[in-house]
Amino acid sequence: MNNYVVGAFLFISVFGIYGVSAETSNGSIIINDPQTSRHVAFEHTQLAHSDKYFSWYSRVSVESDYITEGRNNLSGSGLYSMSTEVSYGNFSLIPWFAKGISSDYSEVNLNINYGVYSTDKLEVFVGYGYLKSNTADVSATDHEVNIDFSYDYSNDKQLLASIYHSFDADGLFSEITFIKSYKFYDALLVDLSSSLGFNSGYISDGHNGLNYVQLRAHTSYVLQNKIELHAYTSYSLAINEDSQRFAGDEYLSNMLSGGVGLSYLF
Template sequence: MSSINMTFDFFLSNCSHGIRALSRTMATLMCLATSWSAFATAEYQPTAGFDVAWENNYITEGRDNLDHGGISWAVVNIEQNDLVVYAIVGRADQVNYVEWNLGLEYNLHLANNVDATVGYQRIEFYGDERGSDNEFFGALTVNGLTWFVPAINYTYATEAGGYFIELSLQSPWEINQHFTLTPYIVQGFDFQYSSEEHNGANHFQFGLEAEQKLNDSMALSAHISHSIAQGDIKQQASVDNIQGSLNQTYAGIHFELSF
């Protein structure tokens, strides 16, 4: 069922979500505006960003989170002295699903070529069922190497009571001063974050990202990615009696505006 030819019943079922989303949007924008005023009195002026994105499937941790269809995202963020406050809203284009992420993160410069990030986000999602979670996350990135940028990402979810680790390696290639191609690989490990019955290798993913800088404040990017299921996903599929391929291929586009 396409979003254009949705049934009237489907439209009604989403109206309440749309009203709540609009209220949350207004509250978020007011909050961010207040933060902007407070930040402006500091030594350095803050920077703000607005992003929109679309993916043909909603894939995280090697799993498709929707029965079918893709998802659109909108992001608002404000950064001041390495502190970032952000709000994210996502809406599925073919099923009844809305997700909100509200969070903050802080960037640490540990050494000349080593950066770290720590943060927290609150997740609320609405669909056939309503749910929420709290996530604490961190990342460590090594810059300055000739060909590669290695990184490790850690996420702990309070609702699941587990954590997820990703080891990644990317290699940005500047074709010219405006266009960059970045192949990457990711190895994910699940420890009761996505499933409770198995700890260890979850998925292996590789892909290619392309970014075109339109000017100093705007950029357009796209990616194509392929995820290969490993032990954690296979074990969960066996328990849920899921048949067929567990691998995922998906793509997306992303527009970024900063000011």
């Protein structure tokens, strides 16, 4: 195998594995408001089912941190997660399960998405999600609706936009992501992306407007058309953080994180 292929995968994997072992300097674990749960959308994968109307794959991951909306929800603890995506026609069902590595935290998300519009370049999805999170003494639930847009500039450039509304917080969060992909041979894919995140009451006690900029490198390698190895590293830069005025900005910070995982196509 070409040394550049091996090097690209190992470089991002090492950052991911390093992040998984990282802890805060004092070793303490802080569990933030479980309201800030993960918005589960379609995962990027190279795995493709022979039936274009039906697909089913599952993924297990280990991540150094649990970061959503630019905030570290489990300071000092990483996250194990498992998800599966079953798609038929325009419908997709995506359950997602997660457990803190060194914290008493667990979460379940059940998501349904439906493709409402599709052209050669543009796809539009609407969805509903049920979220439930638990700690030793706190349990929280939420219901969310979302709309997601995917626009392909070309085979290697893509623009994504996602807007999701929390009924519990009665607010919105929006994310815009630009992705540039690099394909090496038939099995190795490297995605470089940049994202902007905007709060509009979703983090009810956080500041509204632009919250963060995130840079991310994700790599995946397919084995025998059924198994996909993946790793990522990302850096999130907090924008306009003001924890003196907004309690929800306390964990909005500059963060380096990473993760590794495996997907299987049924």
